[in-house]
Amino acid sequence: MKDFFKLISSSDFIALFDHFSPLDCETIPLTAARGRVLAEDIVSREALPPFSRSTMDGFAVRAADTFGSSESETGLLTLIGEIAMGVSGQAFSLRPGQAVRIWTGGELPQKANAVVMVEYTQAYDDETVAIYRPVAPGENVIRVGEDFAKGATVLARGSMLRPQDLGVLSGLGIIEVPVYRRPRVAILSTGDELVPVDQVPPPGKIRDINSTTLAALVEEAGGIPVICGICGDDLDDIRTVCTQALARADILLLSGGSSVGRRDFTLQVFQALPETEVLVHGVSIRPGKPTILARQGNKALFGLPGHVASAMVIFSLFVRPLLRQYSGLGTTLGLQTIRAITAEQIPSVIGREEYVRVRLTPQADGSPPLATPVYGKSGLLNPLVRADGLLPIGRDVEGFDRGTETPVFLFP
Amino acid sequence: MKDFFKLISSSDFIALFDHFSPLDCETIPLTAARGRVLAEDIVSREALPPFSRSTMDGFAVRAADTFGSSESETGLLTLIGEIAMGVSGQAFSLRPGQAVRIWTGGELPQKANAVVMVEYTQAYDDETVAIYRPVAPGENVIRVGEDFAKGATVLARGSMLRPQDLGVLSGLGIIEVPVYRRPRVAILSTGDELVPVDQVPPPGKIRDINSTTLAALVEEAGGIPVICGICGDDLDDIRTVCTQALARADILLLSGGSSVGRRDFTLQVFQALPETEVLVHGVSIRPGKPTILARQGNKALFGLPGHVASAMVIFSLFVRPLLRQYSGLGTTLGLQTIRAITAEQIPSVIGREEYVRVRLTPQADGSPPLATPVYGKSGLLNPLVRADGLLPIGRDVEGFDRGTETPVFLFP
Secondary structure (H helix, E strand, C coil): CHHHCCCECHHHHHHHHHHCCCCCEEEEEHHHCCCCEECCCEECCCCECCCCEECCCEEEECHHHHCCCCCCCCEEEEEEEECCCCCCHHHCECCCCEEEEECCCCECCECCCEEEEHHHEEEEECCEEEECCCCCCCCCEECCCCCECCCCEEECCCCECCHHHHHHHHHCCCCEEEEECCCEEEEEEECCCEECCCCCCCCCCEECCHHHHHHHHHHHCCCEEEEEEEECCCHHHHHHHHHHHHHCCCEEEEECCCCHHHHHHHHHHHHHCCCEEEEEECECEECCCCCEEEEECCEEEEEECCCHHHHHHHHHHHHHHHHHHHCCCCCCCCCCEEEEEECCCECCCCCCEEEEEEEEECCCCCCCCEEEECCCCCCCCHHHHHCCEEEEECCCCCCECCCCEEEEEECC | CHHHCCCECHHHHHHHHHHCCCCCEEEEEHHHCCCCEECCCEECCCCECCCCEECCCEEEECHHHHCCCCCCCCEEEEEEEECCCCCCHHHCECCCCEEEEECCCCECCECCCEEEEHHHEEEEECCEEEECCCCCCCCCEECCCCCECCCCEEECCCCECCHHHHHHHHHCCCCEEEEECCCEEEEEEECCCEECCCCCCCCCCEECHHHHHHHHHHHHCCCEEEEEEEECCCHHHHHHHHHHHHHCCCEEEEECCCCHHHHHHHHHHHHHCCCEEEEEECECEECCCCCEEEEECCEEEEEECCCHHHHHHHHHHHHHHHHHHHCCCCCCCCCCEEEEEECCCECCCCCCEEEEEEEEECCCCCCCCEEEECCCCCCCCHHHHHCCEEEEECCCCCCECCCCEEEEEECC
């Protein structure tokens, strides 16, 4: 089979995700919608604000009545009342020369078109207010529908809902929203050497680190982890568990098989599944070269490296963009990228992309942080806890000299 | 009372948080610990790996037996068996001149101290393997405890747990962790003009936007929102609700009272609460000047501006750092900061800090994004959904010219 596959680049890998579609839509309460992605445009069903409001404490007026007012020549208006908060201002209707006391957020009376700030007024008595400064029509007022007209698009399909977006929707009385379903991600660790994390491993065995790590990465990326446990190196067993997992998930992450022999094993399992097409068998990046991607309808099957450090790189570069594609965000990385300066020379090999774990050290003068590579043998965990992000080195670049400014993807 | 207070700077405001202590500690399962903060150092109770492991597929050897081997002069070793995955390699003990087949992750046999990669070998028959390249002692091997020695500090108190950290802890069999309790944040909106978001506001009233927005901001920052609903402008009512709220929360966020009159109202409520000291009454920043901070023991009471846009700025600048202080992270902003270039001139006034909402536009050539101010009348919501972050302008700066490179705090 090997001849059918050649190593592909990371950009070609991500381009394959165009074949996968966003998941179906569900309607959820606004209170549960933070971080979710809109599956439809949201259109305002009413005008916001629903009435013309004052943005200041002061006096609602007909603007023309204030023209020419100044400190030296104050205008005098007849005070006909006060609009208490939460009470309709429309109970009043201003005649020329009249004013009404109003508070921030209060509804303007009829025929009023501006508000004079209290700072530029003086109430002479209960019936007269002096105006020190003119106001233009519309000044210190938000007109009905000025924020959102009825029928206006408030937020577009594909928007990830932030706290402020939820606030605006709640202001419009939109308390349920159509969002893409969160992708369900089945996580299966394989290997005769693995025991669950709550067990003390007997000689020759170790605990399954990948399930815990991948589940947390899935959660962080907005997916729902479905832990499938550990499967020994038995093709029939793995195929059975994969079939069960795919019945209740959108993505399957099968990790393990870092050995040359077991890599082909994962491939055999995927090829033995019905209606399943292997799309990728090997990526020209380091770490993570032996990654496999297969497809069963709109479901994706990943064969991830067994080393958690490599699995994490592949998750960040590929699984995460696919989760975003399923969620309606497109195949973007979704990782914060900052510019950093290499603290030492970082060598690389021409012909493959490299992703170097780096630790970032802020610089006092406000210039970009220093990126120091966190090296370590393949399979060590220690470098993982010390690294802040990944520094990508392109396939046509022979590493970076010390002092090079270059982007770093921050771990979330 | 006003005379006792003067506007303080944002850095003086944040310095007050040193008076507040991290919350108490609780022990939770590792599977629920993503994003939580360690309340104690975590020390490894065992060596990791628990045995010396191969990092490659190949042959476990005594390194000295390979010295001098080359393509032209291959060394021949006697193959005495294979270490299957998950089986203890210690069942074998190498004599000089012997080798054992081993897989990535397999346990080394006794007396072996290196692994020759399979690529540099050739198995002649079931009992003989040819070696093309010498290996140094320790090569392609992770020694017992090389990742973490028994008793080593794995993660320090104050670390926020990321997916990879959880993975490492699970590898050490640490399935429960001591973390700081998540802060509980009571959210109370006040104002006679407010109705709940699921109601159609009658004339003169509007929906309560702040509760939804603040609850989502609290959640995002790792706190637990405790929604206390809406309270009309009645001092006794508000005081009663505040007392109840403080009984079950660590922070109280009281918003509303954007009017001059109602601002003092919030102050009066805080002053009427027992054992409560008002620390701040006004900050020299824009927006958000009328912010109030009070303290009741280790609990904090915030009087936030009524406009959601201003409340959000105060949340980002002050509430968020206090939540981080309670959570053991120190009084840092915790907002991602990037460098951006002003797309137009941004004026400001000397003598107060300004936080300008900006929209960011990526630039094709990889240089920092353009930051365009999103202006809008106070009280408008529309600018909130269009902005990506806040651009700070210091109190001694008279704004920025177009084309200035300066930091921007990204909204989370």
